Amino acid sequence: MTEQSFTTLILGAGAAGLMCAAHAGPGTLVVDHAKAPGEKIRISGGGRCNFTNMYAGPENFLSQNPHFAKSALSRYTQWDFLDLVNKHGIAWHEKTLGQLFCDGSAKEIIAMLLAEMRPAELWLRTEIGEITHDGSRFRAALTREGRAVTVTARNLVVATGGKSIPKMGATGIGYRIAEQFGHGLTETRPGLVPLSFNEEQKAAFRTLAGSAVPVVAGCNGGSFEEAMLFTHRGLSGPAILQISSYWREGDSLSLRLCPGTDLYDTLRARRQIDGAKALTTVLADHLPRALCLFLAESWGLAGNLADQSDKALRGLVDRLENWQLTPTSSEGYRTAEVTLGGVETDGISSKTMESRLQPGLFLIGEVVDVTGWLGGYNFQWAWSSAVAAGRAIATRPVTG
Structure with missing residues (x-):
């Protein structure tokens, strides 16, 4: 078994994971079991990705703590993401009720995120096994394309999403990791579902x-x-x-x-x-x-x-x-667009998305008990929470 060391290990190459990698700084590794990154981005919005909403604000989100999302949403807004889209020359349009879509393909958003996250590494077809913490670093037992490898990292970012659309590999593994480090969960159930x-x-x-x-x-x-x-x-x-x-x-x-x-x-x-x-x-x-x-x-x-x-x-x-x-x-998780509930917010910093219980552990995106309305709001939460975590990681002193 080989062992590799990184500053930050991000679990999940979806919207939140890729966005976090773009801001977390050097020494970042993103892993995912899928064959391709951003699969939910690719299928969203009929293939054109409803990437944000012009009216996104805390009132458009459900959580046991309705105030939790305010900090991240205010510090990285829909306009910030739109600036990024424009920077990459991606044509877009407003459909209805402030919903913003790509004129072309959702794949443009994925390509943008992959470009932004360089030089972070991306490992696909990688299964996550046991995760531990030795007091200074996280240790993750991974299986990459059939080969066992251990990764150590100062920071661990859980961006694994929820239980929705299991045919795409959703498992709820992020909840188990959060519980392992002492976090409680609110009730999870299908959301945005027929x-x-x-x-x-x-x-x-x-x-x-x-x-x-x-x-x-x-x-x-x-x-x-x-x-x-x-x-x-x-x-x-x-x-x-x-x-x-x-x-x-x-x-x-x-x-x-x-x-x-x-x-x-x-x-x-x-x-x-x-x-x-x-x-x-x-x-x-x-x-x-x-x-x-x-x-x-x-x-x-x-x-x-x-x-x-x-x-x-x-x-x-x-x-x-x-x-x-x-x-x-x-109709259940089979057709649900999101998972309601998730990791309780009282154990997470609303400013940095870092665990209050385990230093160096960050929880972002859908795995957290923050769920948006239909119409680009959940993507905005992914972007905002990911940037909050990424910036916190990038600006902390490198030690050990």
């Missing part, structure tokens, strides 16, 4: 599969106005992915249909000129026809618009603006 119906609900909603509708989706204090999509398994679309981070099994979702429209006044006005039309026909001007037919059958909607009293219209609109649906589960 929600599922039971078999009875699937049968009832089958005719709606493929229908999309604008909604305001609310649950447990969260509220998002975006599109909702009915699928053959349940509910998806941006509004549902967003609210899934607030939803717990057994909770109902509150769905406001036709947001931005005063539907009661609209229907009353239409009654004066289109009273002979069927109620469902008029509703179909505002909602997908399949959904109108579903609601007509489920709620017993019948008759022409002229047959509806003000009271009946008010009752209908109240139901449309507070439609309660209760999914039975999420």
Whole structure:
């Protein structure tokens, strides 16, 4: 078995790990089990990488300590990352709600990070074994392309991500390492994930599969106005992915249909000129026809618009603006974009991301109990937390 020594060993060649390597200074090694770096970057945003959000701020993140992310986010902002993107000549555009994407390919972001991290070393196809600390240095037993090698380092950065998308190799190893050095974990669960119906609900909603509708989706204090999509398994679309981070099994979702429209006044006005039309026909001007037919059958909607009293219209609109649906589960880590929860923040410095329990240990990115909304926020947390750790490592005196 060979042994090699580095100043800093970074576990994980994803967004956070590569970004940290770009700032950690000389003697840095990044290791990952994957065949290529930045695989989640590569598949994100439909292959164009939603690399940050113009409106990223602490209020866009969930954590047991909502203040924890403030320091890192304020010291390396979305504008700082955008400057880096521009420096590398990567063309980009704003899609919706401040979401910034590459015009070309997500691979441009990966290439940028690889260029920025030079001369740090990158070992791929490398499995992580036992990790110990002898009082001055970390010692990691690695298997690199089938060969055993021991790496020692003054600093160890855990940038291994969470449990989401296991087909890409996500294992939760970072949580085990954190626990080994005394850190507690908050509950972890899938986030930014479609929600599922039971078999009875699937049968009832089958005719709606493929229908999309604008909604305001609310649950447990969260509220998002975006599109909702009915699928053959349940509910998806941006509004549902967003609210899934607030939803717990057994909770109902509150769905406001036709947001931005005063539907009661609209229907009353239409009654004066289109009273002979069927109620469902008029509703179909505002909602997908399949959904109108579903609601007509489920709620017993019948008759022409002229047959509806003000009271009946008010009752209908109240139901449309507070439609309660209760999914039975999420689709789990298989399709989740992120992992909610993670390493408790009270054991980590918010300024440097260094462990308060084990000097030289840093925890960054998704492994920490900080989870962003859909729309580039989680990448921004990766960049910001990585830079905080990297700069702290680069500026500390080199001893031992």
